[in-house]
Amino acid sequence: MTGFRVSVPASTANLGSGFDALGMALGLRDELEFEARADGLVVEVSGEGATVPTDESHLVVRAFREACAQVDVKVSGLRLRCRNAIPHSRGLGSSAAAVVAGVAAAYAFAGRELDTDALQLAAEFEGHADNAAAGMFGGVVVAWTVGTRYRFARLDPHPDVRPVVLVPDVESSTKTTRGLLPATVPHADAAFAAGRSALAVHALTRDPALLVEALDDRLHEPYRQPAWPATSALVTALRAAGVAAAVSGAGPTVLALPEGGVLPAGVDTSGFATRPLPVDLAGVTVAPLG
Structure with missing residues (x-):
């Protein structure tokens, strides 16, 4: 060829x-x-x-x-x-x-x-x-x-998993955000992360109603918040509105998994381009x- x-x-x-x-x-x-x-x-x-x-x-x-x-x-x-x-x-x-x-x-x-x-x-x-x-x-x-x-x-994935990504204009470096992570985390946070990551597999494939709880994190997102404060604020606002949300990879994009694939009204997404993606x-x- x-x-x-x-x-x-x-x-x-x-x-x-x-x-x-x-x-x-x-x-x-x-x-x-x-x-x-x-x-x-x-x-x-x-x-x-x-x-x-x-x-x-x-x-x-x-x-x-x-x-x-x-x-x-x-x-x-x-x-x-x-x-x-x-x-x-x-x-x-x-x-x-x-x-x-x-x-x-x-x-x-x-x-x-x-x-x-x-x-x-x-x-x-x-x-x-x-x-x-x-x-x-x-x-x-x-x-x-x-x-x-x-x-x-x-x-x-479960057919009801319908991602929406919110992409800001600013960029983020994986090397930089990894540098913000601590060498160790409290045992309680490690146990929390283990439970939530296991739950995420179940929620993504079997029961999307559990996604809000499943995508909660203490392992890396809190430590990397200084790299993208607007991203962190949007994740918090979406979760407060009942939408499963997390930082996508090393950020600064936000991954949202709203019910029906549509974000609720009232969440301020200014500064982010909203893109539904299957x-x-x-x-x-x-x-x-x-």
Whole structure:
């Protein structure tokens, strides 16, 4: 094949207390074309993140090169076209989507189906598997590690889970927000987080009526509030109005799961763009360039 078209969804992670463990794919997609050339690299980017590097340091290219080496396929020259819809540095898995796209394209050139080794590649590159597994396989995911191996379980969400994301103009750095986390937390808070993350799995897949309680968190959101005070205030306001809400990934986007997929009147969302998005069930898709 001379090339492939790759479509990869956004994702939201943590889902309350499920820090680095729970993820969910969202119906907002980056579209990429990988075309083999005799030599050289051409990168064209439009949409979100159009100012990113267009050389070998581009994240998609780096992931693609690493995955090609791992699956023993050689693509000497490459034309990469990226039409990005996922906002960058907003907690919606844009970097995970880039990595997943690169890995999926390398597997396609090698004539291989995506598997657990593909997730291992993407998660190692990304640093954790929650966003990567959601972007690769869709739906709701639970991610964990066994030694150095990343593992995941994919679950189908309840049909009444209808996400709404509220995206501010400001960006947030995962590295910065992780730096705000303490080395230890009180045992009571750890127990609270364990119960809420387990409840979140049940609520997302079986009983959405429990989502307000399930998405409550003491493990990371309170410590990272100084990084995005407006985000934290909006989460608090939504929860006070009876809406299940949490910080999406490292923020500053807010994930809301309102009943019926509609936010109630009276909650001040100024400064945030409101976007209803379905749960994406397909994950990354790959097709030959026509």
